[in-house]
Amino acid sequence: MAQRVNPTRMELTRLKKRLKTAVRGHKLLKDKRDEMVRQFMVYIRRDKELREQVEAALGAAMGRFAIAGARMGEETLAEALLYPAREARVTTGKRNIMSVDVPTIRQVNTDEPADLPYGFAFTSSELDGAVLDLTAVLPRLIELAEVEKTCNMLADEIEKTRRRVNALEHVMIPEMEETIRFITMKLEENERGNLNRLMKVKEMMMAEQA
């Protein structure tokens, strides 16, 4: 059943205007959703690819690190890594994808990646390997962070938009159409009643005159 409304002409015009807006909004939101899904597919594919690479590389680096730990002992290892050779810094920004603010993360000062943060006297070669491996993955690790965050945020927004589209399509618009029909019918009924009454009155007046 339609909402309780006054079956007046004013209400009818108001509702028709609202319906027009709703239909337009529905179309726009649908377009937004479609485009977001398209963008999302691009990012999620990249995300998956990167994650596979990074997980494999990290597994390898950590395996070597474990061997290094076994060879060198805990303390020497901690000591060797105590002082970082450089600081991994990134610049961050925001980018707008279909009105979703997604982060952009770029690595800065990628200096010579070959230098190790410790002397070679007390460390094993596995440690060198592990650190170099990890250095090599770092750019991909950072890109993964950006892409994955983008995917998270897009997925969230797509879900929201889809809900809105569905609410408009299946609830708001049919409801408004129903109400408009109800008002139109009520107005027509009133019109007919009015006409009938007039005819009746005219008949009575004619009878009186005769």
Next chain:
Amino acid sequence: MAQEITIAAIGDRDSVMLFHALGIHAVYADDAQGIEKAIHQLAHAGCAVIYITEQAAVLAPEAIERYKTEPFPAIIPIPNRSGSLGLGMQGIRANVEKAIGADILFGEGR
């Protein structure tokens, strides 16, 4: 707009210590409370990216959920040294299902 911010890693000592060599701020945490505290502290300090071992991530799901819809920080699960739990891939799959309604990405590869 662009400013320089650091990266951090949270996890058990053996897995995260290696990150220290790259200048990534390594935080050692083993229990749920410590991990949550570390996440909130780093987020508060304006950390852009937090890598967290999957083993640590499962212990603090609420803290991670809290920052999921904000641009920063990006909390990224990574495998620890005993291997991957598949949590990262699960996250990707969950995203696909959320956005599209069906898992179309992982079906096509096989």
